[in-house]
Amino acid sequence: MGAASLPRKVLVANRGEIAVRVIRACQDLGVTAVAVHSEADTDALHVALADEAVAIGPAPARSSYLDVGRIVDAARTAGCDAVHPGYGFLSENAALPRALAEAGIAFVGPPAEVIEQVGDKVAARGAAKAAAVPVVPGSDRLDTAEEALGFATDVGFPVLLKAAAGGGGRGIRRVDEPDELATAFAEASREAEAAFGDGGVFVEKCIIDARHVEVQILADAHGAVVHLGERECSLQRRRQKLVEESPAPGLPAGLRKELGAAAVRLATEVGYRGAGTVEFLVDPHTWSFYFIEVNARIQVEHGVTELVTGVDLVVEQLRIAGGLPLPLAQDEISWSGAAIEFRINAEDPERGFFPSPGRLTLLRLPAGPGVRVDTGFETGRSIPPYYDSLIAKVMVWGSDREQALARARRALAELAVDGVASTAPLHRRIVGWDAFRSGQFHTGSLERFLAG
Amino acid sequence: MAEHIVHAPFPGVFYRRPDPESPPFVNESDTVASGSVVGLIEVMKMFQEIRSEADGTVTEFLVENEAAVDAGQPLMRLT
Numbered sequence: 001m002g003a004a005s006l007p008r009k010v011l012v013a014n015r016g017e018i019a020v021r022v023i024r025a026c027q028d029l030g031v032t033a034v035a036v037h038s039e040a041d042t043d044a045l046h047v048a049l050a051d052e053a054v055a056i057g058p059a060p061a062r063s064s065y066l067d068v069g070r071i072v073d074a075a076r077t078a079g080c081d082a083v084h085p086g087y088g089f090l091s092e093n094a095a096l097p098r099a100l101a102e103a104g105i106a107f108v109g110p111p112a113e114v115i116e117q118v119g120d121k122v123a124a125r126g127a128a129k130a131a132a133v134p135v136v137p138g139s140d141r142l143d144t145a146e147e148a149l150g151f152a153t154d155v156g157f158p159v160l161l162k163a164a165a166g167g168g169g170r171g172i173r174r175v176d177e178p179d180e181l182a183t184a185f186a187e188a189s190r191e192a193e194a195a196f197g198d199g200g201v202f203v204e205k206c207i208i209d210a211r212h213v214e215v216q217i218l219a220d221a222h223g224a225v226v227h228l229g230e231r232e233c234s235l236q237r238r239r240q241k242l243v244e245e246s247p248a249p250g251l252p253a254g255l256r257k258e259l260g261a262a263a264v265r266l267a268t269e270v271g272y273r274g275a276g277t278v279e280f281l282v283d284p285h286t287w288s289f290y291f292i293e294v295n296a297r298i299q300v301e302h303g304v305t306e307l308v309t310g311v312d313l314v315v316e317q318l319r320i321a322g323g324l325p326l327p328l329a330q331d332e333i334s335w336s337g338a339a340i341e342f343r344i345n346a347e348d349p350e351r352g353f354f355p356s357p358g359r360l361t362l363l364r365l366p367a368g369p370g371v372r373v374d375t376g377f378e379t380g381r382s383i384p385p386y387y388d389s390l391i392a393k394v395m396v397w398g399s400d401r402e403q404a405l406a407r408a409r410r411a412l413a414e415l416a417v418d419g420v421a422s423t424a425p426l427h428r429r430i431v432g433w434d435a436f437r438s439g440q441f442h443t444g445s446l447e448r449f450l451a452g
Numbered sequence: 453m454a455e456h457i458v459h460a461p462f463p464g465v466f467y468r469r470p471d472p473e474s475p476p477f478v479n480e481s482d483t484v485a486s487g488s489v490v491g492l493i494e495v496m497k498m499f500q501e502i503r504s505e506a507d508g509t510v511t512e513f514l515v516e517n518e519a520a521v522d523a524g525q526p527l528m529r530l531t
Contacts, residue, residue, distance in 0.1 A: 060518055063518075357463060385465075
């Protein structure tokens with residue numbers, strides 16, 4: 001592309017609520033939005049709202065939304081000059097920006113090399129260290145229980161023993177006391193050998209009652225990087241976030257500032273471009289914080305940041321992709337009030353959150369002061385079994401957290417979902433839960449609440 | 453011998469293998485025991501094992517690997 005300017009026509013390479021969200025941003029900017037859809041989504045809302053639509057293949061995502069070739073072909077055929085990947089699917093797959101670059105089409109997201117660097121756990125940790133951003137203290141691969149004990153004693157118990165070849169939460173065991181370590185080390189090593197064919201183990205400090213706090217950043221193509229404050233995302237089940245809010249309740253002002261500065265340093269270090277999120281664990285006992293990972297995409301929960309800052313993050317993504325500079329300097333970004341998001345998923349909390357696809361015989365969405373809902377559905381449309389279970393994001397804003405909570409209670413009472421099971425009843429319980437109302441919760445709290 | 457059909461208990465995508473690099477759970481003419489895993493169905497990113505409810509020999513697959521299936525759709529025939 002030559003001179004900096006907005007894209008003229010954008011292929012929205014996603015579905016559901018995020019496709020609708022991106023289409024809206026395009027249309028607000030006067031940019032033509034082209035939807036894509038699989039055979040299962042021919043009648044989907046995002047297709048109805050887009051200016052044009054392209055069919056990209058059969059229902060299974062591998063043959064449609066996850067197929068780089070089909071997405072690039074669709075963009076070329078429709079005459080698009082940019083592709084917005086949304087979240088999930090191809091959003092953090094460097095093959096898409098590479099293929100698009102060859103086709104002379106812009107990718108709305110970071111450069112391929114940056115996606116690869118932050119997507120590699122070791123490289124991302126290295127970049128964090130180089131940017132003086134704290135990481136969770138962890139050892140190299142260790143061969144003996146004595147070495148493990150030495151490291152654990154230095155960082156303090158409890159610690160986690162992790163399989164060097166493990167991943168996705170597998171091969172992790174917690175050790176609370178020094179005298180348990182030798183046995184645990186032998187067991188962990190044996191299990192790692194059996195499960196991964198590699199008995200290598202390393203030790204990591206275990207952060208007790210850790211909170212998950214993440215920082216939204218924006219970076220333009222000219223080296224400007226700003227942060228838009230934090231989101232508290234500790235209410236999770238099996239690492240899936242259910243409720244997110246901004247600002248994080250109870251966070252000291254100094255820590256908030258440090259988190260923002262750390263996120264900006266890391267983004268600068270890796271040459272980030274676009275919208276991104278830097279995730280941290282926060283220790284509520286010491287207010288220490290540790291880098292976890294960078295999400296190189298727009299996130300599901302971006303709306304709470306938009307509600308408290310007034311910045312349209314998806315519009316900014318499109319402007320950045322066109323080479324335009326950030327419209328705001330850090331000191332021009334201000335925060336107002338409190339926003340909370342509740343993820344309404346087609347899952348049955350009474351049946352272990354088992355997926356519940358099917359036809360929505362009624363979807364009545366809340367509205368009124370301080371309420372925003374992003375959804376890819378409406379009454380009468382079907383939720384296909386092939387993709388994620390997100391039906392709608394109910395977001396509320398209040399001039400303070402108390403008003404946001406009151407509006408949350410009202411909005412969730414207005415919401416009606418019939419035809420499929422949903423997480424709506426669980427959210428109605430969460431807004432009445434003392435730990436949530438008081439802001440005294442961490443990443444283990446929700447699972448305990450669900451078990452109790 | 454009585455014929456037995458394995459049905460999809462819910463809609464989703466049917467897989468014959470635990471992962472792309474592994475061999476199929478069962479092939480035609482394999483003997484299966486009641487309760488053994490004969491496939492996976494992915495529904496909303498969750499993978500659920502599909503088990504045979506009878507002893508028998510697989511005579512025919514009624515859907516392809518990675519096919520979209522509806523709730524109640526026949527997946528394979530056993531005798």
